[in-house]
Amino acid sequence: MMQRIADNLARLRERMESAARRAGRDPDSVRLVAVTKTQPIDVIRAAVACGLLDLGENRVQEALPKLDALVQAHVRWHLIGHLQRNKVKQVVGRFLLIHSVDSLRLAQELGRRAVEAGVVQRVLLEANVSGEASKYGYTPDGLRADLPALAAVEGIKIEGLMTMAPFEAKPDQTRPVFRALRALSEALAGRAGDTVAMGELSMGMTNDFEVAIEEGATLIRVGTAVFGERLPEAPD
Numbered sequence: 187m188m189q190r191i192a193d194n195l196a197r198l199r200e201r202m203e204s205a206a207r208r209a210g211r212d213p214d215s216v217r218l219v220a221v222t223k224t225q226p227i228d229v230i231r232a233a234v235a236c237g238l239l240d241l242g243e244n245r246v247q248e249a250l251p252k253l254d255a256l257v258q259a260h261v262r263w264h265l266i267g268h269l270q271r272n273k274v275k276q277v278v279g280r281f282l283l284i285h286s287v288d289s290l291r292l293a294q295e296l297g298r299r300a301v302e303a304g305v306v307q308r309v310l311l312e313a314n315v316s317g318e319a320s321k322y323g324y325t326p327d328g329l330r331a332d333l334p335a336l337a338a339v340e341g342i343k344i345e346g347l348m349t350m351a352p353f354e355a356k357p358d359q360t361r362p363v364f365r366a367l368r369a370l371s372e373a374l375a376g377r378a379g380d381t382v383a384m385g386e387l388s389m390g391m392t393n394d395f396e397v398a399i400e401e402g403a404t405l406i407r408v409g410t411a412v413f414g415e416r417l418p419e420a421p422d
């Protein structure tokens with residue numbers, strides 16, 4: 187199992203590097219978040235032993251026992267899936283970065299709980315730039331409108347944007363979505379004030395991470411290319 191992950195990782199890192207070089211970017215400017223959803227603890231331990239330190243989970247309920255099991259491993263956990271306000275208390279201070287803040291009320295609840303806990307929670311704002319009827323994420327207009335209020339929330343630190351692109355059979359067709367996220371980030375950076383950084387762009391998954399890197403991704407979220415095909419997820 188460890189050999190398989192190590193092999194997958196070597197191939198993946200090569201592809202990440204080539205994509206970065208094609209775009210004239212420093213390969214070190216792209217961080218891999220290995221998505222461990224549905225993977226059992228022993229597989230995750232093997233991944234950590236292969237040198238993976240940034241791990242992503244999309245569901246709080248599934249993630250917390252894994253965080254507990256791996257406290258010794260100095261893993262940097264990323265919450266990449268939708269977060270409900272009633273779960274905020276359980277996640278604040280436990281995840282290095284929450285990628286999926288998609289409303290002012292959620293940001294305010296995160297801020298409130300972070301202040302209570304005496305921590306600063308780092309977050310990304312999730313944007314839905316594809317115009318597709320995706321369930322979550324700010325519209326670009328919604329994000330522009332909320333940005334001043336988001337910037338004023340105490341207890342959180344906004345570090346950039348995240349998007350979930352629709353799956354395309356041809357990865358290159360995702361390019362306009364990634365380009366749009368980057369353009370939005372650049373437009374917002376000008377008006378965000380100094381409490382908001384727009385340096386991080388979380389975009390790209392197994393199917394399209396190379397295109398995402400070419401378009402400026404600083405964080406890619408990859409599961410299948412690291413671990414192999416997942417079993418289907420149970421419905422919520």
Ligand SMILES: *Cc1c(COP(=O)(O)O)cnc(C)c1O
Binds near residue numbers: 266267392
């Ligand atoms: C599952 C998931 C990924 C990774 O998907 P792969 O196609 O397996 O790389 C990335 N981001 C989010 C939000 C996910 O839920």
